[in-house]
Amino acid sequence: MADLHLPPTLPPLYRDLPRRLDIEAATVEEAIAHLDERWPGLRDRLCEQGPVLRRHIHVYVDRERADLDTALDARSRVDVITAISGG
Amino acid sequence: MSSTVLLVGTRKGCFVLESDQDRRDWQVRGPYCEGWPVYHAVHDPDSGAIYAAAASEWHGAGVWRSTDRGESWELSSEGLAYDDGDGGLKLSKISGLTAAHGRVLAGAEAAGVFESRDGGATWSLLSTLDGQPGRERWNDPANQPPGHLGLPAILPDPDEPSRFWAIVQGVGIFETADDGASWTPRNRGLRADWPLENPEVGYCVHKLVMSPADRERFYQQNHCGMHRSDDGGHSWVEITDGLPSDFGFAAAAHPHDRDTFYVIPLDPGHGRCMHDGAAAVWRTRDAGATWQRLDRGLPQRDAWLGVLREGLAIDSLDTPGLYFGTSTGQVFASTDEGESWSEIASYLPSISSVEVAVMD
Numbered sequence: 487m488a489d490l491h492l493p494p495t496l497p498p499l500y501r502d503l504p505r506r507l508d509i510e511a512a513t514v515e516e517a518i519a520h521l522d523e524r525w526p527g528l529r530d531r532l533c534e535q536g537p538v539l540r541r542h543i544h545v546y547v548d549r550e551r552a553d554l555d556t557a558l559d560a561r562s563r564v565d566v567i568t569a570i571s572g573g
Numbered sequence: 574m575s576s577t578v579l580l581v582g583t584r585k586g587c588f589v590l591e592s593d594q595d596r597r598d599w600q601v602r603g604p605y606c607e608g609w610p611v612y613h614a615v616h617d618p619d620s621g622a623i624y625a626a627a628a629s630e631w632h633g634a635g636v637w638r639s640t641d642r643g644e645s646w647e648l649s650s651e652g653l654a655y656d657d658g659d660g661g662l663k664l665s666k667i668s669g670l671t672a673a674h675g676r677v678l679a680g681a682e683a684a685g686v687f688e689s690r691d692g693g694a695t696w697s698l699l700s701t702l703d704g705q706p707g708r709e710r711w712n713d714p715a716n717q718p719p720g721h722l723g724l725p726a727i728l729p730d731p732d733e734p735s736r737f738w739a740i741v742q743g744v745g746i747f748e749t750a751d752d753g754a755s756w757t758p759r760n761r762g763l764r765a766d767w768p769l770e771n772p773e774v775g776y777c778v779h780k781l782v783m784s785p786a787d788r789e790r791f792y793q794q795n796h797c798g799m800h801r802s803d804d805g806g807h808s809w810v811e812i813t814d815g816l817p818s819d820f821g822f823a824a825a826a827h828p829h830d831r832d833t834f835y836v837i838p839l840d841p842g843h844g845r846c847m848h849d850g851a852a853a854v855w856r857t858r859d860a861g862a863t864w865q866r867l868d869r870g871l872p873q874r875d876a877w878l879g880v881l882r883e884g885l886a887i888d889s890l891d892t893p894g895l896y897f898g899t900s901t902g903q904v905f906a907s908t909d910e911g912e913s914w915s916e917i918a919s920y921l922p923s924i925s926s927v928e929v930a931v932m933d
Contacts, residue, residue, distance in 0.1 A: 495631060498607050499648055530650045531632040535663055542631045568631040 488562040490517060495568055500525040509564075514545055515554035517564060532566065542569035575931050577888060578642070580623060581898055581918075582611035582926035587625045589643040590918060594931075596894050596908045599917045605646055606637045612725075613883050616930035617672035624677055624693055626667040634667045636679060638693035642932065652696035653679070653687055659701055662712065668725040669883070674734035682723025683712050684741050686753055700753030702741065706771045711744065725882060728781050731788060738781060738806060745776040746793075746806060762809035764797040780824040780882050781806075785889070787831035792861075794824040794836055801834075801861050812861025817848045823885035827910075828893055832860040835887065835895060835911060837880045846877040854885075854897065856911050870914035871905060878903070883926035890931065898924030 487508035497503045503525050511517035515537075522529035534540050537554065545552045546565040558564065579590040579599075586604030606625050609632075614625040623643055628634040635650035655662040662683045669680035678699070679687045685701040702708060702724075710716055722742045730736035735752040738759065745760040758773040769775040777796030784790035791802040793809070798819040800809040813819045820841030827833035835856050839845045847853060852871035855864050872878075879900035888894045895907045902921040907914045 493631075495607070495629075499632075527649060527651060530635070530654075531629075534633060535654060535656075540631065540633060571630065 487560060488517060488558045488564050490564045490566070492566050493568045496528070496531060496566075499531065500528060503528070511558055513554065513558060514547065514552055514556045514564065517558060518554070542571065543567070544569065575933055577890075577894070578616070578930050578932050579886070579896055579904065580614035580616060580625075580643075580926075580928045580930070581904060581921060581924055582614040582625060582883070583898075583902070583922040583924050584610050585922035587611045587614045587623075587627075587637070587643070588918075588921055589623075590904065591642075594890065596888075596906060599906075601918055601921075602643060604922075605639070605643055606648075609637070611637075611925060612666065612668045613670050613926045613928075615670045615672055615928050616932070617677065618930065619672070619675060620692060621932070622672070622692055624670050624672060626670050626679060628666040634664060634681075636667055636670070636677070636689075636693050636696070640692075649694055649696070651694070652689075652698075653681070655683070655685065655698070655701075659685075659698070660703075662701060666723060668723055669727055669740075671727040671729050671737070673729035673731075676734075678727045678729070678737065680724035680727050680739060682725070684722060684724040684744075686724060686727065686739060700749070700756070702739070702747060702753075702756055705744075705747060705756055706758065706774045707744065711741070726781060728783060731783075731785075740778045740781055743775070743777050745774050746778050746781060748806060759806040760809070761807065762802075762811075763795060763800060764811060766797050779822045782824055782826045782834075784826045784831040784834075785828045790826075790831045790860075792824055792826055792834045794821050796820065796841075799824075799836060799861060812857070815857075815864040816855055820845075821880075822882040823880045823897065825885045825887040825895065828887060828889040829891075830858070833858050833910075834861070835885065837885060837897065839879065844877070844879075846879050850875050850877050852876045852878050852905075854895065854907075854911055854914075867907075867911040867914075869912060870907075870916075877901075881925055883928070884924060886927045886929040888929045888931060894929070896927050896929055898927040900924065 581588040586608040588603030609627040623639045625637040666682040677689045686699045726740040728738040747756040763776045780794040798813040851873045853868040885897040904918040
């Protein structure tokens with residue numbers, strides 16, 4: 487099970503969505519698809535037309551910058567980060 | 574007893590201001606919508622729901638909805654997207670909402686109209702105005718101003734559900750009478766201070782309003798002057814004379830008098846604030862023949878206030894109240910048709926929109 491960490495901007499949008507959860511998935515895209523099944527609409531918060539990751543959403547797998555087709559294994563740590571910007 | 578409710582869209586969420594029908598004491602609630610930038614919040618008089626068009630820089634565009642006067646909100650963007658068959662259009666923002674005839678219409682950037690018939694839970698694309706003059710160049714990056722062109726406002730016909738008008742930024746007004754299946758440009762008589770390849774389009778319409786007292790009477794604040802139409806938008810005459818500038822964004826039509834209309838002229842330069850640091854709303858009572866400056870109670874020194882397209886609202890009470898919100902977070906209200914004003918909120922985030930509803 488990959489160890490998935492979400493940004494603090496997401497849980498307020500979906501009932502019972504935690505900041506951290508274990509997820510069984512072969513790729514980042516599959517992990518997001520599983521999230522979207524349980525919390526419909528969540529994919530649109532992370533991905534845009536393509537699909538590709540949104541411009542200001544970065545995903546890291548084991549601290550390496552990842553994209554949707556990056557592979558996950560059972561011990562992967564996945565961090566979803568919102569860009570450090572705004573004011 | 575009825576309440577007067579202001580829906581205020583800001584750069585950091587939606588706020589709700591509530592008063593009784595005296596409109597003297599206001600309670601401010603919010604911010605709602607998780608602090609997302611809200612471009613336009615509207616009330617559906619049929620269902621009682623509130624809708625707020627928003628776009629997060631991180632999480633994309635969507636429409637928030639509340640069925641309990643703003644106490645709780647849900648977000649949906651299901652169906653709010655172009656697909657591969659839509660000519661490479663990309664949806665970056667929902668900027669204008671209209672609730673009428675049992676559905677919600679949303680104007681999008683890039684330019685398109687979406688509709689929801691289930692109270693904002695799901696959306697579907699109604700039209701991208703294909704085939705209109707110059708349509709193939711609307712999204713050419715070489716033609717884009719700062720920001721980019723979208724469809725920021727939709728004006729419904731009060732009687733015919735399939736008829737509505739849409740503003741496309743930098744292009745003009747289009748009317749459909751068949752729910753977006755076909756469109757007609759409605760820009761005849763408008764002024765453009767730049768060369769036009771096609772006289773039917775190329776106009777910068779900022780705000781379009783219909784008189785509730787006469788559906789043939791339209792007004793618009795254009796980048797190039799104030800204009801009036803007496804034939805349902807088929808032709809326009811300019812009515813700028815007497816105003817301090819031909820530029821502004823916001824406008825409102827009196828609910829009971831077809832000849833009374835309000836605008837907020839701004840400096841047309843980069844500042845786009847009220848002139849000379851002195852705040853004023855301007856009113857005509859004779860369809861634009863003459864204008865009166867209304868400034869009693871508004872700051873007259875060091876007040877560099879901006880008001881955007883949806884920043885001015887008027888209610889439908891017997892003696893209508895007016896409300897405007899500024900780019901510096903103040904909301905001003907008048908309960909006497911603009912004769913005098915008071916500041917009812919002072920420290921909100923930068924305001925994009927103000928709409929007013931009378932709710933039971």
